[in-house]
Amino acid sequence: MTRSTGHRTGPATIDNRTSLPEQRSAARSTPQPSHHPAWGVAAGALCVSASAVLLGLSGADPGTASFYRCLLALPPLALLAVPEQRREGLPPRRQYGLAVLAGAMFAGDMLLWTQAIPEVGAGLSTVLVNVQVVLVPLLAWTIDREPLPRAFLLWVPVILVGVVLTGGVVEGGAFGGDPLWGTVHAVLAAVCYSVFLFLLRRGGHGGHVRQSYVLVIASAAVVSLLAGLLGYGMDFTPGWRILGWLLVVAVTSQVVGWLLVASFSPRLASHVGAVLLLLTPVGAVALGAVVLGERPTGLQLAGCLLILLSAYFAATRKPRTRRRTG
Secondary structure, three states: OOOOOOOOOOOOOOOOOOOHHHHHHHHHHOOOOOOHHHHHHHHHHHHHHHHHHHHHHHOOOHHHHHHHHHHOOHHHHHHHHHHHHHHHOOOOHHHHHHHHHHHHHHHHHHHHHHHHHHHHOHHHHHHHHOOHHHHHHHHHHHHHOOOOOHHHHHHHHHHHHHHHHHOOOOOOOOOOOOHHHHHHHHHHHHHHHHHHHHHHHHHHHHOOHHHHHHHHHHHHHHHHHHHHHHHHOOOOOOOHHHHHHHHHHHHHHHHHHHHHHHHHHHHOOHHHHHHHOOHHHHHHHHHHHHHOOOOOOHHHHHHHHHHHHHHHHHHHOOOOOOOOOO
């Protein structure tokens, strides 16, 4: 979350006489009411949505794809982090640990989800991974004691119905070659994805967002490399065609998409960011129709509409403030 300054007014204003840890704690407890962070996360989610189609076009193994999409993103991310380092200095030691763990979870999500697709089908794997819309707010409530609005809890069933319809599960498009292990891998991917999102947002509360994000991607690259060598597939000479597609994935997803999410999600309540990230499967459906000629069914379009409505209300709904009497 952006640090408070003396000229800010309203509930987010923090007394300049308080210590820096107290300021950060108070800043975490009061998400910014501005709509701009919501549109930043939404734009990031749509950029990330291109990765599924682009990875399919590359034809790379899970380990190779995960490793190179992170490795190729590191040089531009490091350049983007230089001005921040000069302005804010190095991150505190605590953020290093969070970033490394977030990167390991990100790699786990990429590897497990990619493996689950042929085992259980793209539809069900997408549905299971996106239960993050429930898991991330629960993590924030359990660990940070961040309150969950009643309106969000009432809206969750509608959101989950939208995810199920978008994944095509209702119409039988969710079966693969090994449904049991595919479900296990997709559930583990959902856990990794949720922890990654929680840590990515939490790490941004203390500033140094770009530097921390570079560590996240570097950690993900190392874990992907090790996993690729241990059985997920690793090709150190994949060829220029595959590298070209993975470079596009690195730019759209790692450099632009996830950096936007890392920059803006700390300024939003956890449930708002989680709902906005559901735009990822919606964007994947749209891009698949344009690039691959895939024709979404009526139920998939209905699911996309439910998710879009959920994202709109999450992005535009202002928190209620209680008036004090007496």
